[in-house]
Amino acid sequence: MNLIEELKNYCDIDNPVGALMLSGEWGSGKTYFIKTKFIPLVKDTYVFLCVSLFGIDSLDKLRVEVKKKWLEKVSELDKLNGTKVSKITDSCKKIFEAIKDVLPENWQKKGEVVSSIMDLVNFVPITNRIYEKKVILVFDDLERTNISCTDLLGCINDYCENQSFNTVIVANEEKIKDRLDDELSYREIKEKIVQRVIPFVPDYEEVVSNSIESMSCGIEYKGLLRKNEASLVKILSGDFNDNAIIEQYKDEQYKSCGNKKVEEYQKEEEKLRKLLSQRPHNIRSFKCAIQDFERAYNKLTKAGIQDCSEWLLSFTCLMMANKVGVIREIPRYGNSFLYFDVEKLYFDVEKLYPELFDTNFIVNGFSKWIIQGEWNDDVIAKEILLFLEKEKALTPLEILRTHNLLDVNDEVVNEGFKDLLVEAYAGNLSLDEYVLFLHNCCYSRMYNLDLPTIDWKEVREGIRKKIKYLVKSDEIDSHFHKIIGDESKEYFTEDEWLTYQIIKEFRDNNVWICETNERLYIDLISSDLNVAFRDLSNKKYNKFSFEMESATINAFKNADNIDKKHFSGWFVGIWGQYSNSPEMERKVTTASLKKLRDDLNSVMQEYEEKNKNIAVAHTQNFIKRLDAIIKTENEDISVEQ
Secondary structure: OOHHHHHHHHHHOOOOOOEEEEEOOOOOOHHHHHHHHHHHHHOOOEEEEEEEOOOOOOHHHHHHHHHHHHHHHHHHHOOOOOOOHHHOHHHHHHHHHHHHHHOOHHHHHHHOOOOOHHHHOOOOOOOOEEOOEEEEEEEEOHHHOOOOHHHHHHHHHHHHHHOOOEEEEEEOHHHHHHHOOOHHHHHHHHHHHEEEEEEOOOOHHHHHHHHHHOOOOOHHHHHHHHHOHHHHHHHHHOOOOHHHHHHHHHHHHHHHOOOOOHHHHHHHHHHHHHHHHOOOOOHHHHHHHHHHHHHHHHHHHHHOOOOOHHHHHHHHHHHHHHHOOOOOOOOEEOOOEEEOOHHHHHHHHHHHOOOOOOHHHOOHHHHHHHHHOOOOHHHHHHHHHHHHHHHOOOOHHHHHHHOOHHHOOHHHHHHHHHHHHHHHHHOOOOHHHHHHHHHHHHHHHHOOOOOOOOOHHHHHHHHHHHHHHHHHOOOOOOOEEOOOOHHHHHHOOHHHHHHHHHHHHHHHOOHHHHHHHHHHHHHHHHHOHHHHHHHOOOOOOOOOOHHHHHHHHHHHHHOOHHHHHHHHHHHHHHHOOHHHOOOOOHHHHHHHHHHHHHHHHHHHHHHHHOOOHHHHHHHHHHHHHHHHHHHHHHHHHHHHO
8 A cells, every 4th residue: 555645645635524544553653754755745735734632631722723833834825934923923914904804893993903823813714725725634643632532533523524624633543442431432433533544554674774874873883783674674563473472482381381271371372462462663762772772882892792783682672672661660679789580571572572582682781771771880891791701601511500501502411510510519609600500400390301410408508608608708799680580489399499598588688788788887987987977877787796896986086076976876876776677686786886885985984084075075975875775675685585
């Protein structure tokens, strides 16, 4: 179907029976097509009044907007170089003279001349021709207005049927249906008002090509876009075999979960079909994706990655899916770390874009930027380095530590898995590598892979060794954690699930965060007391250690009197309620607080001997407030006993 010819044929009709609806998805380029493709071709024949209904909340405002557009066109055709009538008094006078005979009497008194276009639009009659040119009304964003759909279509019908305006409605018909409770009522309204509906399907190849050529970007990056133009067209157009996707999913489900009921399979299949029907084709989202990826591209190439094609395609897929609301919100945990189940997060995207979306080429920092709008330069850089290390994996052991079991050859598994077990038992894997290990054990059962016997007690002991090392060292557990969601429990054995719980409890209890905050406390209070007062108050701690006590007493001794004055209040603000925290290590905290009190008494004696009376007063106040904290804790212990 030639869309331009269809539109021209409708515009040629005199006294149209109804409006013509051009229907397509949001962001598919309908408005762009009308304004840049169609109107320029026929502008010498017709006058177009393009009215966006977005934000218009009453029929009166709509009619005023139509009249304003009409008057503007009168002005343009009156050779005023397209200047708006509302700003040109002479043009207003001319229009007034033309219509003054039909004005109310109070407007004609003393030959008054209307000075404002807003005065005119309330009474000016409009016609379906301007200087012998037929006027075509174009109403855009019909589904985005706050006016009742029934009232709106009725108003449009008045223009079309009663005033003989050829009228084009640019809309997403599916969204109009969504606004109405009764689909039958919409169908009845449409039959009376809409003469014909034309589906709008953009030329995706042209869109992608033009989008690339119009970009202001580096030469190398534009070369990458051109190289992957065909794949980008496939992403935007959604040219995938959905039946094959569904059949493959069904095969995977039967293989992994053969005990499910038929009804459950049918329900999941329906869910997948609905997902595939939501595959986006939004041109604006696509343009945003290829524009934003240039920032990621610069980061990748700087790190030494030569070919970023798979990164580009995976990034574009994820962003397109996120823009349409397919991606679930990433859960937050505190202010420092982000946890999510990567496989679950990406499941829908993989189904929407098979073969083009690859989780291996989406670091979690990119995901967080796309989904939450947060770019963390340091985290992204570290994750890219981890990717490069993964790519450099050569030995069977290195490959098994970093890769999904289904992505490696059988020979690698046979040669390297025993060595992997040795590392797992020794506590030499990262926590994410242990999670990957558990996933791979699960996959081995799903796909009947024969793995060596695993001593799960030894694996759990290895994880405990790793956790102890993380707590005592400066090594950072990953900023983004692979997890196993509770809903996946059924796929794991009791041993596997118990093993994972050790990792989960470590991360959920904020042990790492607390240890990091303890080191931060010691560093700041020892170096800059003002910064410490500002930055340490809202941190999470699980103990007041002897090392923290030592740093605290030294900081107090070195502080001037004005800082000593505020010291006790700040300290109590952090530790005053520690007995109420179930995560607090109360024994070591109480012992450290008592030591701090003893040390403060010693410091006070020194101040007394040196006649530093103001310092003595501040120290006494600190001891008094500290005694109150310790007393409360002792009382709590007595009650418990």
